[in-house]
Amino acid sequence: MTMFFWALQLIFVPLVSPFFIGVVRKIKAKLQNRQGASIFQVYRDLWKMMRKDEVISSDASWVFRQAPFIIFAVTIISGLSIPIFASFLVNSLTGDLLMVVYTLALGTFFLALAGMDTGSAFGGFGSSREMTISALAEGGFILSFFVVALIAGTTNLFTIVETNIFLTAKFFLPITLAFIGFFIVLLAETGRFPFDNPATHLELTMVHEAMILEYSGKRLALIEWAAANKFFIFLILGANIFFPVGIAQTADFKAIFIGIVVLFFKAFILCAIIGLIESVMAKFRFFRLPDLLITSFILSAIAISLI
Amino acid sequence: MTIEINFFILIALYVCGAVGALLFRKNDQIANWWSGIMAIIGSLWGIVFAINSFLHYSKNIFTYDYSVFPLLNLSFHIDQLSAFFIFIISLIALFCSIYGIDYAKHFYKKYDLGVLGFFYHLFIAGMLLVVSATNGLLFLIAWEIMAVASYFLVVYDRENKNNIDAGFLYLIMTHVGTAFIVLAFLIMYVFAGSFDFTAIKAGLVLMPDFFKNTIFVLALIGFGTKAGIIPVHIWLPSAHPAAPSHISALMSGVMIKTGIYMMIRIFFDMFSSIPLWWGIVVLIVGATSALLGVLYALTEHDLKRLLAYHSIENIGIILLGLGSSLIFYSLGNLTLAIFSLAAALFHILNHAVFKALLFLSAGSVISQTHTRNIEKYGGLIKYMPLTAFFFLIGSVAISGLPPFNGFFSEWMTFQSLLQGIASTDIFIKLIFVLAAGSLALTGGLALVCFVKVFGATFLARPRSEIVKQAKESSILFSLSMGALATICLIFGIASGYFGILLTKISASLNIFQNATLFFNESINGSLITPNGSATVSAPLWFIVFALILILVIFWVKFLINKNQIIKIGATWDCGINLNERMEITATGFSRSIVTIFSHILRPSIQHEVEYNDSEMRFLHKSKIVRLEIHDVYQTYFYQPIHKLISILSSKAKSIQSGNINIYILYILITLIFILFLL
Numbered sequence: 001m002t003m004f005f006w007a008l009q010l011i012f013v014p015l016v017s018p019f020f021i022g023v024v025r026k027i028k029a030k031l032q033n034r035q036g037a038s039i040f041q042v043y044r045d046l047w048k049m050m051r052k053d054e055v056i057s058s059d060a061s062w063v064f065r066q067a068p069f070i071i072f073a074v075t076i077i078s079g080l081s082i083p084i085f086a087s088f089l090v091n092s093l094t095g096d097l098l099m100v101v102y103t104l105a106l107g108t109f110f111l112a113l114a115g116m117d118t119g120s121a122f123g124g125f126g127s128s129r130e131m132t133i134s135a136l137a138e139g140g141f142i143l144s145f146f147v148v149a150l151i152a153g154t155t156n157l158f159t160i161v162e163t164n165i166f167l168t169a170k171f172f173l174p175i176t177l178a179f180i181g182f183f184i185v186l187l188a189e190t191g192r193f194p195f196d197n198p199a200t201h202l203e204l205t206m207v208h209e210a211m212i213l214e215y216s217g218k219r220l221a222l223i224e225w226a227a228a229n230k231f232f233i234f235l236i237l238g239a240n241i242f243f244p245v246g247i248a249q250t251a252d253f254k255a256i257f258i259g260i261v262v263l264f265f266k267a268f269i270l271c272a273i274i275g276l277i278e279s280v281m282a283k284f285r286f287f288r289l290p291d292l293l294i295t296s297f298i299l300s301a302i303a304i305s306l307i
Numbered sequence: 308m309t310i311e312i313n314f315f316i317l318i319a320l321y322v323c324g325a326v327g328a329l330l331f332r333k334n335d336q337i338a339n340w341w342s343g344i345m346a347i348i349g350s351l352w353g354i355v356f357a358i359n360s361f362l363h364y365s366k367n368i369f370t371y372d373y374s375v376f377p378l379l380n381l382s383f384h385i386d387q388l389s390a391f392f393i394f395i396i397s398l399i400a401l402f403c404s405i406y407g408i409d410y411a412k413h414f415y416k417k418y419d420l421g422v423l424g425f426f427y428h429l430f431i432a433g434m435l436l437v438v439s440a441t442n443g444l445l446f447l448i449a450w451e452i453m454a455v456a457s458y459f460l461v462v463y464d465r466e467n468k469n470n471i472d473a474g475f476l477y478l479i480m481t482h483v484g485t486a487f488i489v490l491a492f493l494i495m496y497v498f499a500g501s502f503d504f505t506a507i508k509a510g511l512v513l514m515p516d517f518f519k520n521t522i523f524v525l526a527l528i529g530f531g532t533k534a535g536i537i538p539v540h541i542w543l544p545s546a547h548p549a550a551p552s553h554i555s556a557l558m559s560g561v562m563i564k565t566g567i568y569m570m571i572r573i574f575f576d577m578f579s580s581i582p583l584w585w586g587i588v589v590l591i592v593g594a595t596s597a598l599l600g601v602l603y604a605l606t607e608h609d610l611k612r613l614l615a616y617h618s619i620e621n622i623g624i625i626l627l628g629l630g631s632s633l634i635f636y637s638l639g640n641l642t643l644a645i646f647s648l649a650a651a652l653f654h655i656l657n658h659a660v661f662k663a664l665l666f667l668s669a670g671s672v673i674s675q676t677h678t679r680n681i682e683k684y685g686g687l688i689k690y691m692p693l694t695a696f697f698f699l700i701g702s703v704a705i706s707g708l709p710p711f712n713g714f715f716s717e718w719m720t721f722q723s724l725l726q727g728i729a730s731t732d733i734f735i736k737l738i739f740v741l742a743a744g745s746l747a748l749t750g751g752l753a754l755v756c757f758v759k760v761f762g763a764t765f766l767a768r769p770r771s772e773i774v775k776q777a778k779e780s781s782i783l784f785s786l787s788m789g790a791l792a793t794i795c796l797i798f799g800i801a802s803g804y805f806g807i808l809l810t811k812i813s814a815s816l817n818i819f820q821n822a823t824l825f826f827n828e829s830i831n832g833s834l835i836t837p838n839g840s841a842t843v844s845a846p847l848w849f850i851v852f853a854l855i856l857i858l859v860i861f862w863v864k865f866l867i868n869k870n871q872i873i874k875i876g877a878t879w880d881c882g883i884n885l886n887e888r889m890e891i892t893a894t895g896f897s898r899s900i901v902t903i904f905s906h907i908l909r910p911s912i913q914h915e916v917e918y919n920d921s922e923m924r925f926l927h928k929s930k931i932v933r934l935e936i937h938d939v940y941q942t943y944f945y946q947p948i949h950k951l952i953s954i955l956s957s958k959a960k961s962i963q964s965g966n967i968n969i970y971i972l973y974i975l976i977t978l979i980f981i982l983f984l985l
Contacts, residue, residue, distance in 0.1 A: 050863075050867050050868060051867070051868045051871075052871075053871055053872045053873070053874065054871060054872070054873045054874065055873075055874045055875075055876045056873055056874070056875055056876070057875075057876065057877065057878040058875050058876065058877060058878075059686070059767060059768050059877075059878055061688045061689060061695075061765075061766060062688075063688070063699075063766060069856060069859050069860050069863070070856065072859055073852060073855045073856040073859050074852075076855045076859070077848070077851055077852050077855055080851065092833075092842045092844075093833055093842065093843070093844035093847040093848070094843070094844065094847060094848045094851065096718075096841055096842065096843045098718050098721055098722075098843070099709060099718075099843050099848065102707060102708055102709055102714055102750075103708075103709055103848075105706075105708055105750075105751075105754060106703070106708045106709065108754070109703065109706065109708060109754055109757075109758060112758045112762070113758060113761060113762055113766065116758070116762035116763075116766045116767055116891065117762075117766040117767060118767065118878045119685075119686075119766075119767030119768040119878055119885065119887075119889075119890045120878045120879060120880075120885070120890075121885075121889045121890065121891065122879075123891075124762070124767070124890055124891025124895070124896065125891060125895075127758060127762065127891070127896070128759075128891060128895065128896045128897075128898075128899060129899065131754065131755040131758050131759075131896075132755065132899045132900055132903070134751065134754075135748070135751030135752050135754060135755045135900070136748070136751065136903070137751070138747045138748060138750060138751030139744045139747040139748045139751070141747070142721075142743070142747040143740070143743065143744060143747065146725055146728060146743065149725060150725070150728060150729055153729075153840055154840040154841060155722070155725065155840065155841040156840075156841060156842065213879065214878060214879065217871065217873075218863055218864075218867065218868070218871065222859075222863060286899065287899075287902060287903065290903045297744060301740050301744065304728060304736070304740055305733065305736060305737065305740070
């Protein structure tokens with residue numbers, strides 16, 4: 001039985017993640033008075049790219065060739081290490097919040113290297129920007145998690161979610177502040193407005209797209225898919241760690257079903273906020289971004305001192 | 308008794324190697340092989356000695372005391388901590404020696420190989436004596452042997468004038484540090500009446516607080532100079548690049564840790580009460596060193612200087628563990644203090660391994676390209692695939708990414724900081740929040756820096772012709788780098804085991820003798836915090852990750868669209884031919900970080916433009932852009948000191964008349980003065 005739930009957890013992130021990318025796109029389209037592509041378009045794109053031939057730069061080394069696999073595997077193991085719909089599946093071995101943060105950083109590391117590998121001017125600058133943003137986001141990322149870890153008295157994400165003391169009024173303010181801090185990091189790490197425009201190919205502004213410019217075919221599909229996974233993982237973290245409502249605490253199908261439905265609902269709200277931000281805000285100037293990231297860090301620091 | 312003999316055999320092996328190298332100096336080849344093989348035997352003996360001590364002895368392994376003349380006793384004491392440091396020294400020395408045999412070959416007919424071997428052996432023997440001596444004078448002698456031998460190794464490549472300057476700076480800084488240490492020992496002597504560490508330990512109990520605090524400050528500065536804390540770190544970035552690469556690996560991996568060793572020895576073994584502010588000072592020093600170290604590393608484009616700055620960063624991380632341990636001890640939480648000290652010890656071990664690996668791989672690159680300038684590299688992965696692979700492992704490990712060892716010691720440090728944040732005192736909480744923030748930021752910036760180094764050195768296209776002549780380095784190079792890379796992985800996977808071992812070592816220190824030690828049984832080789840609030844299992848992570856990776860590769864490559872055709876094409880070039888000047892450079896890569904931290908780094912740009920037509924000033928004939936980073940500590944710390952010393956010495960000049968009679972008068976006055984004083 002437990003094996004079945006673990007298997008479900010294993011395939012859940014890669015299976016569902018493209019859906020939420022589609023949701024954000026749909027929300028944006030609606031806000032821009034467009035019909036927009038179907039929510040499931042992302043799946044079709046992935047399938048299409050999987051079947052295409054590939055062009056690989058003659059300057060590229062094995063780092064470029066193997067990076068997509070590493071990046072994709074990183075998102076899968078991160079998906080295993082976080083509480084998605086069930087907190088009874090206590091993963092005390094890899095489900096540590098620092099482990100998850102640094103595992104995701106491993107993916108960023110290889111993505112940035114792959115961006116530099118082809119010797120294209122775009123890739124190099126994309127990597128430089130991506131690494132700059134993610135380095136500055138690290139402080140806010142870890143500290144915002146430390147807020148919940150302090151309240152729960154553990155750094156294991158499953159136990160944090162299970163503790164479920166977030167509804168007490170005493171912790172309402174710190175949790176909210178930490179969540180805002182985390183949300184800024186979410187936007188930065190997943191390449192959303194105001195940090196990066198996921199839909200642009202304008203060389204002056206692109207960050208994530210610049211790094212993966214040389215990829216095509218299967219490898220591009222893997223990278224895009226991994227980016228979707230990462231986005232979904234951040235949605236789950238934001239939804240479950242800070243608002244652990246409705247998560248299955250016992251191993252029965254009804255509880256798990258509720259867990260999944262509630263997760264979809266919470267993730268949908270987060271997607272709506274992200275879609276709204278992307279429709280009403282302009283991208284920030286690159287050197288304004290540190291201010292935002294430092295804000296995230298300070299919010300979490302204040303949250304910690306309030307506990 | 309046998310264990311003592313084993314220890315003296317260990318020292319004798321190095322002395323033998325040193326003397327032998329001098330005897331064989333006439334023949335380069337014999338001298339080189341002799342010193343290499345003797346060092347390998349010595350370090351293997353050291354590893355066996357250390358492991359044997361851990362397995363068969365509990366707390367004190369042996370004490371040896373032999374009085375040469377009053378005050379100077381040949382007294383050695385090996386406990387768990389010393390054995391741990393002997394293990395680190397021997398482990399790194401082993402691979403540096405293997406590497407050194409090949410590396411020294413390009414000194415043939417140029418310099419005296421016997422001298423290199425002599426000082427190399429003396430250097431390692433000095434370090435071994437430093438971590439085992441228990442007499443103040445004997446310790447200072449060992450400390451000097453280590454310092455002087457390493458000085459001669461730094462200036463070994465003496466044709467380059469920069470190396471001589473670097474060596475001089477090193478010599479001055481290390482002796483400034485030693486001066487503080489001597490002062491600290493003299494104060495201890497006044498109260499204990501002896502230089503013997505056990506006597507000092509007893510004497511310190513009765514010492515007034517003022518002198519204890521003075522000793523703390525003196526020791527922190529003195530040993531901090533050797534360890535390379537900011538702002539007394541300036542010798543590090545110039546001495547490490549000057550030395551031959553295997554020496555840099557030893558200096559950066561091991562020698563600077565002897566400073567940390569003595570801090571642990573004095574703070575945790577000699578003192579029995581620790582005021583709270585000591586720990587806070589150490590924590591702040593650690594946080595500053597870590598953050599500034601990595602920021603300066605980002606601005607560097609000299610490969611070995613960059614690695615030297617990363618040593619400063621890692622010393623900072625070690626001090627974060629040490630500082631939190633001191634704080635927890637003052638607060639009375641012994642279990643956490645032991646855990647934090649174990650985190651520091653684990654990072655000492657890990658940093659030694661991956662820094663040695665990085666320096667050896669850097670040396671391998673430099674021996675092929677003959678330049679340390681990262682901007683001149685590019686695309687080396689195609690010419691030196693093995694070196695590139697090992698450097699990549701080193702980079703991943705030093706950036707603290709799983710499953711390599713760097714992550715697990717940083718994890719332990721993070722956990723101890725988190726426990727500090729949980730403290731109820733708002734001031735202590737704030738200090739720990741800042742320390743944790745600085746550690747997180749340091750980790751992120753280290754990642755940027757190693758993407759920069761690896762990308763600019765090994766990836767993309769060659770940026771100069773020298774790269775194209777590079778060949779994969781020799782078998783001994785690859786062997787030693789490969790072994791260190793494997794150790795990085797093994798230490799990471801075995802982190803659960805090391806967690807327990809290092810907890811035992813830190814618990815064996817004098818200060819923790821009343822602590823009740825409890826272990827959480829390690830499940831699946833996982834690393835556990837003392838209160839069981841967090842666990843992380845390296846073996847499981849590694850197995851799951853490897854399985855997923857294999858599965859993904861198999862599925863994507865062989866199951867989906869098997870008939871896919873992969874074409875090799877040129878990088879998208881927007882219609883013009885890409886050349887090496889269009890790639891990103893190391894300077895360009897880190898430029899945005901430098902701009903963001905411009906308040907600290909103070910970058911400056913100077914343009915020198917020559918126009919085709921000086922009247923019109925439209926078309927540039929040539930343009931030179933100089934980017935510079937101003938060292939804050941230079942302007943605000945060293946220059947004022949420099950000025951003060953110059954003023955004082957020019958004042959002192961007035962009593963120097965050049966007349967010999969006056970000088971004799973001075974001597975007379977001094978004599979009378981001293982006679983009155985006595």
